[in-house]
Every structure is written in structure tokens, then in C-alpha cells.
Amino acid sequence: MAEKDFFERVYGVVRQVPEGRVTTYGAIARYLGAARSSRMVGWAMNNSHAVGGVPAHRVVNRKGLLTGKHHFPGTDLMEQLLWNEGVEVEDDQVIHFDRLFWDPNKEIKQE
DNA sequence: TCAGTGACTGACC
């Protein structure tokens, strides 16, 4: 893969997340070879609004918790977006997270 | 320049 910015790689991975699926900060960080820099993934999401086209609502923490929902314009926008894609959310947590989890390491795993 | 903070995670007790 080309030597793109760390953020660009994060965005690239998030954009590849299929509709109705979710992934985690850790999975993305691991895919980028920075498993211990998962916070940077979260930071990238914080900046994703400036880039646009990044379904940040499909990115949750490893527990399937919508930890970043408060960073969305609407209080429940993140949850609404997930519901709109067929992802069930309850108590700020993705239901059947294990089933909906989309691992870039397994789905992409190339380059 | 230094110190604090954050949309996280894994290890340790």
C-alpha cells in the first residue's frame, strides 16, 4: 500500500465497512499495524467529520459500545444511523455485535 | 516547552 497518511488509511478502511456491519478501533489499528495506537484511530474519527464520506458510526469500541455517539451532531444520530442500516442498538451497544463485526484483517487482508 | 487529554486496548492484580 502506498505511503498514505495514517488518517487516510483509517478512512480507507472505514469506507470499506459494508452497510449494516460494524468494526472496532482496535481492528482498524491492528490492520494498520498500530494495534497499540487505537487512540489514534479514535482521533482519526474525530477528524473524519472534516473529510466526510467516512461512516464513523460503524466504528465502535471492542465491546460494541457506541462510545463516540456523543461526538455526533445529534445525541442519538449514531444510533439512528446504525438502525437505519439494520444494526440493532440498545443501551448504546450494538446487539449481536459478534455477528455484525466486520474485521478488516479478514475481509481485506491484502496489499 | 511541558503537561494534560482523548471516539482505545491489553495486561495485571
Next chain:
DNA sequence: GGGTCAGCCACTG
């Protein structure tokens, strides 16, 4: 098995 600690890197005051 649940709470605590440290590591990671970038940004802000």
C-alpha cells in the same frame, strides 16, 4: 471476574 494501570500518538492550552 471486575477494577486499575500503562502504552500509544497527536493536538491544545
